Amino acid sequence: MTKPSSRGRPRQYDPEQALDAALGEFRRRGYSATSLDHLSEATKMARPSLYAAFGNKFDIYHKAIGQYADRSVARRQQLLFAEPSLKKGIAEYFALIVETYTPDEDGPLGCAILSVISGEAAADPAIRAELASALERTDTRFRDRLDIARAGGEIATDTDTRAVADMLAALQHSLALRARAGTGRAELNRIANATIALIFKTIAPGTKD
Amino acid sequence: MTKPSSRGRPRQYDPEQALDAALGEFRRRGYSATSLDHLSEATKMARPSLYAAFGNKFDIYHKAIGQYADRSVARRQQLLFAEPSLKKGIAEYFALIVETYTPDEDGPLGCAILSVISGEAAADPAIRAELASALERTDTRFRDRLDIARAGGEIATDTDTRAVADMLAALQHSLALRARAGTGRAELNRIANATIALIFKTIAPGTKD
DNA sequence: CAGTTTTTGTACTACATCGCATAAAATAGG
DNA sequence: CCTATTTTATGCGATGTAGTACAAAAACTG
Numbered sequence: 001m002t003k004p005s006s007r008g009r010p011r012q013y014d015p016e017q018a019l020d021a022a023l024g025e026f027r028r029r030g031y032s033a034t035s036l037d038h039l040s041e042a043t044k045m046a047r048p049s050l051y052a053a054f055g056n057k058f059d060i061y062h063k064a065i066g067q068y069a070d071r072s073v074a075r076r077q078q079l080l081f082a083e084p085s086l087k088k089g090i091a092e093y094f095a096l097i098v099e100t101y102t103p104d105e106d107g108p109l110g111c112a113i114l115s116v117i118s119g120e121a122a123a124d125p126a127i128r129a130e131l132a133s134a135l136e137r138t139d140t141r142f143r144d145r146l147d148i149a150r151a152g153g154e155i156a157t158d159t160d161t162r163a164v165a166d167m168l169a170a171l172q173h174s175l176a177l178r179a180r181a182g183t184g185r186a187e188l189n190r191i192a193n194a195t196i197a198l199i200f201k202t203i204a205p206g207t208k209d
Numbered sequence: 210m211t212k213p214s215s216r217g218r219p220r221q222y223d224p225e226q227a228l229d230a231a232l233g234e235f236r237r238r239g240y241s242a243t244s245l246d247h248l249s250e251a252t253k254m255a256r257p258s259l260y261a262a263f264g265n266k267f268d269i270y271h272k273a274i275g276q277y278a279d280r281s282v283a284r285r286q287q288l289l290f291a292e293p294s295l296k297k298g299i300a301e302y303f304a305l306i307v308e309t310y311t312p313d314e315d316g317p318l319g320c321a322i323l324s325v326i327s328g329e330a331a332a333d334p335a336i337r338a339e340l341a342s343a344l345e346r347t348d349t350r351f352r353d354r355l356d357i358a359r360a361g362g363e364i365a366t367d368t369d370t371r372a373v374a375d376m377l378a379a380l381q382h383s384l385a386l387r388a389r390a391g392t393g394r395a396e397l398n399r400i401a402n403a404t405i406a407l408i409f410k411t412i413a414p415g416t417k418d
Numbered sequence: 419c420a421g422t423t424t425t426t427g428t429a430c431t432a433c434a435t436c437g438c439a440t441a442a443a444a445t446a447g448g
Numbered sequence: 449c450c451t452a453t454t455t456t457a458t459g460c461g462a463t464g465t466a467g468t469a470c471a472a473a474a475a476c477t478g
Contacts (some may be wrong), residue, residue: 006476009425009426009476027331029331031239036466036467047466047468048427048428049427051280107331116327117328118327119242121324122236122237131390135392166400167404167407170404181337181341182341198369198376204303206453218454241431246436256436256437260437
């Protein structure tokens with residue numbers, strides 16, 4: 001697919017750029033509401049080229065969010081684990097989340113996965129699997145980070161890391177939904193910071209309960 | 210629309226039942242993926258009858274979730290405010306939420322509003338308004354209930370009710386999304402209970418910080 | 419330069435979908 | 449029994465959509 005075959009007519013499109021454009025359409029219109037004509041126009045590729053390059057609509061979406069995951073998501077994850085302080089790491093993580101979910105002008109975007117395919121998840125098993133997979137990745141990410149913090153004594157030793165991870169995931173899900181509803185960056189940051197503050201009140205290491 | 214005109218051919222459908230059937234289609238398929246033919250088949254009404262009775266697709270959806278709000282949502286709200294104990298009220302509220310979001314057999318449903326129109330909210334201002342309105346109703350509901358509890362001394366007087374309300378809303382958003390991804394009733398209840406427990410740890414009246 | 423390979427662009431088929439026009443059916447009133 | 453009124457049922461036209469067939473175009477290879 002992306003093999004740089006030296007023979008034949010050179011492709012006039014950049015696969016990565018095309019997938020970015022496709023993801024933009026999905027984020028703006030939603031999954032079902034995005035037609036192959038929309039994708040064709042956005043990528044400046046004719047429909048046959050789209051099929052040849054990526055496959056059908058689901059394949060395109062799948063590959064687009066795959067690339068999205070390899071970039072934005074991996075960057076967030078790295079941020080979360082690279083920062084030694086859990087509190088700082090989480091704060092930075094969610095600051096980046098809010099930035100990713102709220103564009104400057106193009107209108108409300110939300111999350112390219114959570115906000116886009118929720119509607120179709122019930123009917124289409126492949127899409128549901130995609131959504132479930134994204135949810136599980138987020139859960140695991142938070143839990144792993146919390147386990148590290150607990151092992152390092154940064155949070156209380158009796159912390160239920162799974163429950164706290166669920167709350168952090170819920171915050172992310174809520175931010176995605178609110179961004180989709182048009183809530184602005186300032187308000188999203190307020191919600192994120194207030195929630196994080198409350199959570200850390202609960203898991204502070206000194207607090208005996 | 211629902212005026213019982215005594216003249217003319219009697220209608221063979223029950224408007225409430227038809228809207229219920231329509232909402233079922235939307236919940237299963239998502240908004241964009243649901244066509245008027247689907248709705249026509251589910252309601253057993255011919256398309257012209259659908260138009261005459263409810264209007265276009267958005268009107269049908271709007272009226273369907275209006276009826277849904279008048280029933281399920283109002284029932285949840287009543288439950289939350291009728292129960293004197295905040296903790297019990299919230300527990301019962303979310304137990305009902307989980308029950309509503311997870312069907313027995315028909316596959317994952319999620320929330321008729323949050324899970325269904327998130328995808329289309331970015332592109333369609335009317336749908337975005339619908340989503341924003343639903344979010345705000347939930348926020349206000351939780352905040353009002355928390356304010357009552359704070360006034361009654363049930364939770365700490367310095368509680369940031371807005372922040373706690375945001376967390377409860379986030380829990381609801383997260384449950385809707387997870388239900389949509391296929392998470393079962395037991396796991397959703399576990400998440401809800403664990404999160405509620407953590408939140409109440411934070412707002413307990415005795416806790417000095 | 420001729421042949422091969424890959425991409426591109428046009429066109430086509432088949433079908434879904436929306437919204438409405440129009441006639442038939444079913445009831446109440448006179 | 450006839451008329452007015454309202455709902456139902458059939459069907460039409462225009463457009464959107466998915467997926468593919470086919471030939472032209474543009475590069476490399478020998």
